[in-house]
Amino acid sequence: MPTMNLRHRLLGSALLLLTPLSAAAEPASEATRKTNTAALADLPMTDRRDFDFAARGFVATLEDPIIRDAAGKPVWNIQGLAFATGDAPSSVHPSLWRHAQVLGKAGLFKVTDRIWQVRGFDVANITFVRGGKGWIVIDPLTATETAAAAYALISEKVTKLPITGMIYTHSHVDHFGGAAAFSAMMLKDAPILAPQGFTRAAVSENVIAGPAMGRRAGYQFGLGMPKGPEGSMGSGIGIGVAAGSRSLVPPTQEISETGTELTIDGVRIRFQVTPGTEAPAEMNLGFPDWAVVDLAENANVTQHNILTPRGAVIRDAKAWAQGLTEAIDFFSGAEVLIASHGWPRFGTSEITDYLGKHRDAYAYLHDQTVRLMNKGLTGPEIAATLTLPPALAKQWYDRPYYGSYSFNSRAVYQFYMGWYDGNPVHLAPLPPETGGKRYVEAMGGAARVKALAQEAFAKGDYAWAAELLDKVIFADASDSAAKALLTRTYRQLAYQSENALWRNMYLTGASELENGVAAADPTGGAALVSQLPPSDLFDVLAVRIDPAKAGDGFTALGFTFPDKQAQHTVTVANGVLVHRPGLRDGRQATLTVRYADLLAALFTGQPLAAKIASGEAKIEGDPAAFARLIGWLDKPDPAFNIVTP
Incomplete structure (x- = not known):
């Protein structure tokens, strides 16, 4: 989580522009006070390892806790969870309060002599690896503003160096959205690495389904909700999700096989590819010369989601568990473990125990959900009964701050069986x-x-x-x-x-x-699409064809993008848009236009007529063909109702 979906979110460019909402000072009821008091008695509060791990290596943080965009608008507050001190108030579950205390420490941390992390500047961590000539950046956050602030901090407190490589561990926006902040300081031919399938997965979540996922991400991350004892307690994997500018600098190389080894700026790196785990495209990486492993988002400081509430492709809990088993062996002997969220872990025995018990939580979830499914229980029935074994439940990193057995068991059921539970009454439920x-x-x-x-x-x-x-x-x-x-x-x-x-x-x-429902971004992901190939734009347009408008109409258009050195042919028939590379026979018209100008026309309502009149764009053939396509497009509603009709 993680959607760009904030996680989506906004984890995405479909980011909801929510205005701050006030949480009424609703007191905790007597029933809530009793529930939370009882929960405290069952928690392993004497286990303080996380506080040590989270504080170890702290160097400094920003003097001004507010990170702003170019216009001076705040996009992030690194002190977002600073209120979580002392004992938990009755309005917060005591386990979540403790988790916020550990998660809320933000700043620059020295992990090893060659590795630093900036944590708490966004929902995710950004990692800086010292190479021979500069910094290798791992997971450049969600927003360019927070990424730039992290670079400024390490430049001030350690040393200012150029960027000699960049690595995206997976395809969620909080791990690549800030990449453009480093474009100006990247050395020529500096590699940008990502797991196989990265670009396709990023587009699928953040653009094609971006409006719906972005809306749901607003709920998931509490965007616009004030933080505090009666408000949001963060996201479980971070203080929150930064606003600001999203970007995507496409990878120059995708890693397709486990065991791939590369040397970047003198640093030897080994990769483990883990598709279908926390993201459709994800990978772990290790630094064998330093006994350090980066488990991306496959190992976390909390139980994760098999299906995020914002919506996503369902993850494979079995593959996730198997990937962690492989990681234990593949990175055997690691003395330091870092990840894309939360804090590191130190010591080989600690890391081995952590990975094993984290693995067991996903394996138990999968195996027992399937066992009960095969005895006839449905998703809701399994969710109501399945809990972690005590040995796993007492591990703070297996507790449900982000994902939960209740949600995840239903996701495993859906992974195998779909949403239908077999009861005919649910074949066509009433709206x-x-x-x-x-x-x-x-x-x-x-x-x-x-x-x-x-x-x-x-x-x-x-x-x-x-x-x-x-x-x-x-x-x-x-x-x-x-x-x-x-x-x-x-x-x-x-x-x-x-x-x-x-x-x-x-x-x-x-x-x-x-x-009521707050306003939303009306551009529907245009900023991200502008950084992707035109074929991805046509994938977006395909899911916006309204068959009621198109009827039995037909159109065939050629597109030439001089600035992209690309040509495509688009046809619409039977309410379906199909696109192919190149200019094909049978076109009714051909539009030659800059890609950015077409995006402006499609997403922000800027007409192309002026561009055509000035000669900046031209249309050959029947102009009505393009008008038909535009007329058949539907506009997504990223501010749809959820809790009301």
Whole structure:
């Protein structure tokens, strides 16, 4: 998480532009206080290793905690979790409070004599490896502004050097979005490495499905929610997700095989390719001469997601576990482990134990979900019963700050079986609005359902209260009393959640019930598309053809992009857009235009007529052919409703 989906998110260029929302000072109820107090008794609070690992090697941080863009607008606050001191308040699960305390330390850290990390400047870490002539950068964060701030800090506190290589461990935007910050200081022919399939995976999540994933990422990461004891507690893998400018500097080489070994700027690096794990395209890497391993996002300071709440391609829990088994052997003898989020681990025995128990958490999840699935249990039934074994549950890094067994077991079920549980009643379920009206009527009307919900709320049965109130609201979106009670219900559920993402989603749902849906980025990922080949643009346009507008129409267009030295032919028939390289016979028209000008016309509404009139662009053949294509395109709605009809 990780979507650009913030993780997507924004992890992405479909980033939601949420304005700050106020979290009402809803107190923790007596039921919530009891729940969180009981949870504290079961936690291994005497295990303080993480505090040592997270603080080790600290060098310095920024004097001004606010990182700003070129216009002076804040995009990040490195002190976002600084409030998490002392004992946990009743409005935060004590395990999540402790996790925020460890996660919140931001700044420059010396990991070894040759490796530094800047942590807490974004949702992810950026790693600087000292080569013979300069820095090799691993995972250049989500935003160019935060990446630039990290480079400025290491330049000031260690030494300022050119960039002699860049490595993207995987295809989520928080691991490549800040790359353009280093373009000016990269030496000529400096390699940019990524795992095989990186570009395709990045485009798929961040552009093709970007509007929907970006909207959901707003919930997942609590974008716009204030941080604090009644607000967001971060993301579970970072303080939050930086705003700012996203970029993509395409890789110059993709790593396709485990065992590949390269020497970059005098530094020997070995790669383990792990497709289908935390990202569709991902890899681990090691520095054999220094006994250091980078496990990317395959080993974390928290249980991860097999399917992120923002949406994504489902990960393969079995492959994830097998990849960690392979990593234990492939990087045997490592004395230092770094990762893309969180803090390092030190000592060979510590690392071996950590990887083994982290592996076991994913293996147990997979194996037991499948075992129960094969006994006839459905995804929700498995989620209600499956828990970590005690030996794994007492490991802080296996706890559910980001992913959870409840969510992940349903994802494993879906990986094998799909969303359908085999019950014919679920073949064609009623839409939420229709079902809500019928359920409310069957239960005796809205007043009766709200009374039942109020009784459940008073008893601390918040999950049931939420289900009841959700039916009322989808039956009647104007029911302010139901919205008010569901808002309070969501806040109590948030306060009880050990999972940072669940907390964010409950709080964001509560805020939207009070304030409505915030505005969203209308450009739909144009900034990212501009840095990718034109074929990726046509993939985006294909999912925006509205068959109701296109009907049985047909058009065939050629596109020549002089600035990209590329030509393509696009046809639309049967409501389907197909694109091929080159100019093909049968074209009704050919448009010659700069790629950026076409993007401006498609995504920001700047007409091409002026460009054609000035000669900067030209169209040969039937101009109506291009007009037909434009007229058939639908505009995504990245601000769609979630908690209301």
